[in-house]
Amino acid sequence: MGVILAACVALPLLGAALTWWLRRGDVGVAAAALALLAAAVLPAGRGDGWWHELDLAWAPAIRLDFSLSVDGVSWPLVVLTALLGLLCCVHNTRAGGPPTLTALLLAVQGASTAVFLADNAVLFFVAFEAVLLPMWAVIHRYGIDETRRAAAVKFALFTVAGSLLMATGLFVAVADAGTADLGAIIAGGGVGEGVSLLVFVLLALGFAVKAPLWPLHSWLPAAHTAAPTVGSVLLAGVLLKLGTYGLIRVAGGLAPDGAREAAPVLAVLAATGIVVASLVCLAQAELKRLIAYSSVGHMGFVVLAFAAGGEAGIKAALFANLAHGLITPLLFFLAGAVKDRTHTGLLSELGGLRMAAPALAGLLGFASLASLGLPGLAGFWGEAFTVYAAAERGGAWFALAVVAAFGAFLTAAYLLRMLKHVSHGPPSTAVAGIGGVSAGEAAVWSPLVAATLALGLAPGPLLDLFATGVL
Amino acid sequence: MQAQSIDHLALLPLYLAAASAAVALFAGRFAGAFAMVGLAASAVAAVWVAAGPSRATFAVGEWFSYAADDAAMGASALFAGLTVLVLAVSGRRTPEYCFLLAVSAAGGIALAGSRDLITLIVALETLTVPLYVLVAKPGRDGAEAGATFLIASVTSSATALMGAALLYAAAGSVHFEGLAGGLDGAHAGLVAAGVALTLGGLGFKLAAVPLHAWAPLVLERAPLPIAAYLASASKLGGALAVIWLVHFGLAESSAASSAGIVLAVLAVGSIVVGNVAALVQRRTVALLAWSGIAHAGYVLAPLAALTTAAGRGDARAAAAAAFAYAVFFVLLEAGAFASLTAVRGEDEDGGRVAELTGLWRSAPAQAGVLLVAVVGLAGLPPALAGTFAKVAVLEWLAGSAVWLAVVVAAGAVVGLGYYLPLARTILLGRGETAAKGRFGWAVALIGVVLVAVGLAPQLVLEFTALSQ
Numbered sequence: 054m055g056v057i058l059a060a061c062v063a064l065p066l067l068g069a070a071l072t073w074w075l076r077r078g079d080v081g082v083a084a085a086a087l088a089l090l091a092a093a094v095l096p097a098g099r100g101d102g103w104w105h106e107l108d109l110a111w112a113p114a115i116r117l118d119f120s121l122s123v124d125g126v127s128w129p130l131v132v133l134t135a136l137l138g139l140l141c142c143v144h145n146t147r148a149g150g151p152p153t154l155t156a157l158l159l160a161v162q163g164a165s166t167a168v169f170l171a172d173n174a175v176l177f178f179v180a181f182e183a184v185l186l187p188m189w190a191v192i193h194r195y196g197i198d199e200t201r202r203a204a205a206v207k208f209a210l211f212t213v214a215g216s217l218l219m220a221t222g223l224f225v226a227v228a229d230a231g232t233a234d235l236g237a238i239i240a241g242g243g244v245g246e247g248v249s250l251l252v253f254v255l256l257a258l259g260f261a262v263k264a265p266l267w268p269l270h271s272w273l274p275a276a277h278t279a280a281p282t283v284g285s286v287l288l289a290g291v292l293l294k295l296g297t298y299g300l301i302r303v304a305g306g307l308a309p310d311g312a313r314e315a316a317p318v319l320a321v322l323a324a325t326g327i328v329v330a331s332l333v334c335l336a337q338a339e340l341k342r343l344i345a346y347s348s349v350g351h352m353g354f355v356v357l358a359f360a361a362g363g364e365a366g367i368k369a370a371l372f373a374n375l376a377h378g379l380i381t382p383l384l385f386f387l388a389g390a391v392k393d394r395t396h397t398g399l400l401s402e403l404g405g406l407r408m409a410a411p412a413l414a415g416l417l418g419f420a421s422l423a424s425l426g427l428p429g430l431a432g433f434w435g436e437a438f439t440v441y442a443a444a445e446r447g448g449a450w451f452a453l454a455v456v457a458a459f460g461a462f463l464t465a466a467y468l469l470r471m472l473k474h475v476s477h478g479p480p481s482t483a484v485a486g487i488g489g490v491s492a493g494e495a496a497v498w499s500p501l502v503a504a505t506l507a508l509g510l511a512p513g514p515l516l517d518l519f520a521t522g523v524l
Numbered sequence: 525m526q527a528q529s530i531d532h533l534a535l536l537p538l539y540l541a542a543a544s545a546a547v548a549l550f551a552g553r554f555a556g557a558f559a560m561v562g563l564a565a566s567a568v569a570a571v572w573v574a575a576g577p578s579r580a581t582f583a584v585g586e587w588f589s590y591a592a593d594d595a596a597m598g599a600s601a602l603f604a605g606l607t608v609l610v611l612a613v614s615g616r617r618t619p620e621y622c623f624l625l626a627v628s629a630a631g632g633i634a635l636a637g638s639r640d641l642i643t644l645i646v647a648l649e650t651l652t653v654p655l656y657v658l659v660a661k662p663g664r665d666g667a668e669a670g671a672t673f674l675i676a677s678v679t680s681s682a683t684a685l686m687g688a689a690l691l692y693a694a695a696g697s698v699h700f701e702g703l704a705g706g707l708d709g710a711h712a713g714l715v716a717a718g719v720a721l722t723l724g725g726l727g728f729k730l731a732a733v734p735l736h737a738w739a740p741l742v743l744e745r746a747p748l749p750i751a752a753y754l755a756s757a758s759k760l761g762g763a764l765a766v767i768w769l770v771h772f773g774l775a776e777s778s779a780a781s782s783a784g785i786v787l788a789v790l791a792v793g794s795i796v797v798g799n800v801a802a803l804v805q806r807r808t809v810a811l812l813a814w815s816g817i818a819h820a821g822y823v824l825a826p827l828a829a830l831t832t833a834a835g836r837g838d839a840r841a842a843a844a845a846a847f848a849y850a851v852f853f854v855l856l857e858a859g860a861f862a863s864l865t866a867v868r869g870e871d872e873d874g875g876r877v878a879e880l881t882g883l884w885r886s887a888p889a890q891a892g893v894l895l896v897a898v899v900g901l902a903g904l905p906p907a908l909a910g911t912f913a914k915v916a917v918l919e920w921l922a923g924s925a926v927w928l929a930v931v932v933a934a935g936a937v938v939g940l941g942y943y944l945p946l947a948r949t950i951l952l953g954r955g956e957t958a959a960k961g962r963f964g965w966a967v968a969l970i971g972v973v974l975v976a977v978g979l980a981p982q983l984v985l986e987f988t989a990l991s992q
Contacts, residue, residue: 111981111982112912112980112981112982112985113982114844114848114916114981114982114985114986114988114989115848115912115915115916115919115981115985116919117912117915117981164905175915175919178915179905179908179911179915180905182903182904182905182911183904183905183906185904186899186904186905186906189944193948194952206941206944209940209944210937210940210941213904213936213937213940214933214934214937217918217932217933217936217937218930218933220914220915220918220922220933221918221921221922221926221929221930221933222922223922224918224919224921224922224923224929225922225923225926227919227922227923228919228922228923228924229923251926255926
């Protein structure tokens with residue numbers, strides 16, 4: 054199975070090179086499909102703890118090994134990455150987008166998969182850095198907005214600052230533990246107590262930029278607004294997950310003592326982020342920017358759940374993380390479709406989508422309801438458990454739970470406000486005569502809709518899967 | 525009196541380099557070819573000697589003045605290889621030009637093997653003196669470059685020599701191993717002054733603050749191939765001089781703490797000054813030169829953390845990290861300057877950054893190597909050579925001086941502020957004029973080397989480990 058682990062990383066990267074070389078988008082689609090297949094067969098023959106491991110020496114002098122492993126925590130994210138990568142490639146190729154964009158998307162996908170699978174601290178850092186350049190190019194070169202250059206630079210600088218602080222934290226941990234094997238350090242109970250807080254703060258700073266955690270989020274709305282639809286989808290569905298996955302698995306795993314000490318600070322920042330993002334969204338006039346800011350709020354829930362800790366907290370964090378990775382990409386796909394058709398994202402210029410394109414409006418309503426946490430859809434469980442996990446700890450945490458619940462209420466308010474503007478009312482000139490949902494679009498969106506429904510109706514299997522993970 | 529026995533095999537790479545210089549001087553129009561073949565043979569010989577048992581020669585008791593271990597031979601091969609690259613992108617030149625470059629390379633090879641202060645400084649001068657002539661192009665600009673380089677170099681050599689004299693006065697020995705023991709009981713002020721003057725003077729070659737200001741000026745005005753040599757082989761010489769002195773001489777002695785403080789000042793100063801100044805540069809060579817000053821800071825940073833290190837194993841790791849960074853860095857610089865020479869022409873200057881617009885379309889191979897080098901200097905994958913260099917430094921600093929790791933990280937973030945626009949300029953847009961795109965083989969060679977050390981960093985990390 055080691056070969057398949059390597060294939061999950063290598064196929065997208067190979068596909069990226071071939072797509073760029075042959076200038077054919079369909080090659081990229083094929084590579085992404087094979088990568089999804091490889092990710093899908095990973096559970097075969099799994100045991101407890103780590104399912105499969107692959108370990109090849111690369112550069113022992115800097116403690117770099119090409120070691121990959123997968124477990125119940127990383128596998129869902131690998132599948133999510135492969136799925137979103139495939140959908141983005143299909144979307145881009147179907148829309149006649151440039152093959153280079155497909156190649157860049159595949160490069161992001163391959164590097165992100167390597168981050169989720171990496172079992173070596175140095176490899177983790179290298180993969181984390183490898184995501185940066187292709188994503189920068191996606192925003193910079195294929196952005197749809199006149200702000201794309203500034204947004205791309207902001208994204209790059211924030212990300213590199215974060216990832217280098219993270220690297221410092223990782224190497225402090227490696228020096229303390231004497232090994233770069235992440236699994237071994239986690240299994241050994243993390244780093245020594247003396248450096249635990251330092252390691253956690255450095256790692257958390259790095260991951261908080263990526264997640265993003267308020268107040269380090271300011272690169273996100275700019276990047277999302279400027280990025281093309283597929284770029285936004287990958288940003289929301291995959292790149293933000295690198296931050297939260299790193300926080301839960303790496304920062305929490307390497308420095309559990311530090312995590313416990315820093316939890317109150319993290320929780321207060323997360324709760325503040327939820328409320329601030331919701332308030333910003335309430336006043337937001339642009340569709341993509343609104344969805345981007347809503348990500349800050351949703352990621353706030355993930356961080357709050359992680360800070361609350363305990364089994365319920367960690368499970369809530371992982372679940373909310375995955376649910377956001379399904380719902381927000383769907384919202385970005387839909388927002389992209391609306392913007393493509395109407396050439397505007399301003400809420401004041403939209404309206405009456407329900408009459409002009411009922412299927413599109415219906416899907417937008419579905420995704421919004423899922424995002425605001427309607428019971429029965431994927432968004433509900435993560436956020437409900439988050440509030441529960443925080444409230445359960447009592448004391449000041451109860452206040453944070455109340456703040457988060459209030460944030461969830463505000464989330465409902467701004468998403469319904471958005472729906473009111475876009476779907477309802479008399480049809481505006483912008484939406485008049487736009488086309489409905491095409492079969493191709495429906496094919497791209499349907500896996501996300503189906504997964505949102507499935508996770509909402511039956512969260513049990515995924516929660517059980519998380520319970521088998523190595524944390 | 526008995527004559528000292530000399531291990532000629534240990535000196536083989538040096539002999540070959542010196543011989544190729546002598547042959548080139550009289551080879552007429554084949555001077556370049558002879559020099560390249562001779563230096564390539566020297567590089568091969570260095571690898572061959574390294575493959576055998578470790579050798580050393582010119583002994584006084586237990587102390588050797590010249591060693592041919594893996595580190596020295598790896599660095600020798602690198603000096604010879606970089607000089608071959610510079611000759612390959614120099615076009616048709618006079619025999620004297622080839623002679624001077626080969627002499628400089630021989631100086632570098634001698635420097636790599638040197639294990640005492642006298643050999644070190646003489647080798648460093650042999651590396652530098654031929655460049656006084658080479659940097660001076662005909663005309664006012666060339667004269668300015670030559671004079672600046674001469675004055676700065678002589679000043680710094682005198683400084684280093686004064687420091688070396690003070691160290692000798694304190695320790696009673698010029699051998700590095702003698703310094704290690706001899707400095708312990710010596711006058712503290714004398715040792716501190718000696719260390720500060722020596723390291724400050726040697727830092728000149730590396731273009732480390734405060735003796736950095738010559739680099740942008742000279743690199744900008746020198747012929748591009750010579751700028752490539754100054755930015756790669758010559759900088760490697762400076763880095764080696766500092767690393768050898770600190771690692772073999774000072775790390776174990778009581779001077780380690782003062783060396784650490786001096787190096788910390790040099791490193792932080794270089795990182796700050798180099799990065800900030802590079803941000804405002806509009807000319808390609810000036811940008812690379814200023815950013816090179818920042819990289820000199822990254823090279824010195826691991827050594828600066830010596831004060832907090834305890835024990836021999838840690839000191840070795842510090843020197844290994846600095847050495848590894850220096851090697852990756854000079855390879856990337858060589859790639860950048862060689863491809864720049866190829867697109868601009870060997871007699872031109874580097875021009876403005878904007879003139880590289882659309883290079884990707886007009887000269888893809890050269891632009892590709894330049895891109896790999898620039899992205900590598902920024903330390904980002906997929907140019908893994910640069911990433912591994914950064915990993916080597918950060919890994920050591922994280923375990924010894926976290927504040928310095930944060931300084932290095934901050935410097936790298938600022939660095940992105942000028943490397944990314946440079947990469948974008950190369951990649952995007954359409955150039956007004958078709959670039960020349962010459963020297964395809966030479967550029968392809970350094971490109972292959974950069975990719976190879978990116979995929980198999982162990983090639984470099986093996987000889988930079990300083991394990992003997």
